[in-house]
Amino acid sequence: MSSNGRKKSELTRRDLLGKASLAGLGAAVLASPELRAQEPQQYQVGKDPGKHEPIADFKFDIEASRGWIGEAGSAKEATIVEFPASQHIAGVSMRLKPGGIRELHWHAIAAEWALVLNGTVMGTVISPSGQAATDIFEEGDIWYFPKGHGHALQNIGKSDAHFILGFDDGHFSEFGTFSITDWVAQSSPAVVSRNLGLSPAVVAGLPKKELYILPGKVPATIPEPYLADDLETNQNPHKFRLGKMAPLTFPGGWERIVTAKEFPINQTLTSVMQYLEPGALREMHWHPNADEWQYYISGHARVTVFGAHGRSRTEEFGPGHVGFIQQGFGHYVEQIGSEPTKFFALFNSPTFEEISISKWLAGNPASLIADNFEIPREEVKRLPKKALGILK
Ligand SMILES: [Fe+2]
Ligand SMILES: [Fe+2]
DSSP: OOTTSOOGGGOOHHHHHHHSOHHHHHHHHHHOHHHHTTHHHHHHHHHOGGGSOOOOOOEEEGGGSOOEEETTEEEEEESTTTOTTOSSOEEEEEEEOTTOEEEEEEOSSOOEEEEEEESOEEEEEEOTTSOEEEEEEOTTOEEEEOTTOOEEEEEOSSSOEEEEEEESOTTOOGGGSEEHHHHHHTSOHHHHHHHHTOOHHHHHTSOSSOOSEEOOOOOSSSSOOOSSSSOOBOSSOSEEOGGGSOOEEETTEEEEEEOTTTSTTOOSOEEEEEEEOTTOEEEEEEOTTOOEEEEEEESEEEEEEEOSTTOEEEEEEOTTEEEEEOTTOEEEEEEESSSOEEEEEEESSSSOOOEEHHHHHHTSOHHHHHHHHTOOHHHHTTSOSSOOOEEO
């Protein structure tokens, strides 16, 4: 009997995890006949949903949240505060009115990615080597600003601009980033005057707090010259025309996948635009190397996540909904409704990895599959022989 009165044979898997480090657990199980005898019981315990947290809520209606609203635009966040399931990816739905400016700022802990859904946005960004870049982003374009690089945005079109920002850290907060007006307001006026060469009277009139999003005028010339006329141009483009790349087509839809290979400055994320015809099925699969953060642009879909230990969870998604699938969790997407479904997924890895159920099974001998599924060999012959991607 152990000290708490239970027999050793009643040790649970949780007890084992508590008694051995994860690294040492395998060796401990192999070494001890007593522990080996526990395997069937561990399996039973593993099947008990009471021993595992339920799958976290993986849906967030970002567009239904109020967010930040100002004269020149708005921003709605999905950080770890609003959407706790997503620890490593955060998002912001931002709108700028014509001329509206997202002021000069940087993000200390995350790189910034974005997809333009509507409108025309100018972005400026400076690299640590002092190279400046200006780009014009239109519908279907993505941008990527590496962690810490100073940048600013302006809607230079005649209509509202709407873009979805993605960050490679769920703890990031778009409202807590480092803005130029906030910094200057928090600094000694004498230092600001000395550093920027502005008179004390001008410094006294600078904004007293962060402006975040503010009205501006669409410049007459785009792009205007920089303040400095001797800057090197950045040779590593921040812009990728995702909407213009050739898609991978399947019977039920298409995908456009952009990794660091196609978009080299993008060293931490992979973007996948997906289009599902009515009735299509994005086949059962998982991603070994990354979480998947989804934003639904149009149409509807039903997503089912498999979280092991007898756990699964299904949610329905529509325009403006954000979904999250944890790294390694099995999942599939069923298109629903008469309108095609368009959504994008952001992965927190610069390379794209996926294992589909069809390809996995196809890479096994028929006898093994027949025994594993307890089905006749004739049935095994019906299984797909390659990845299906998006089924009709
Ligand atoms: Fe930013
Ligand atoms: Fe996926």
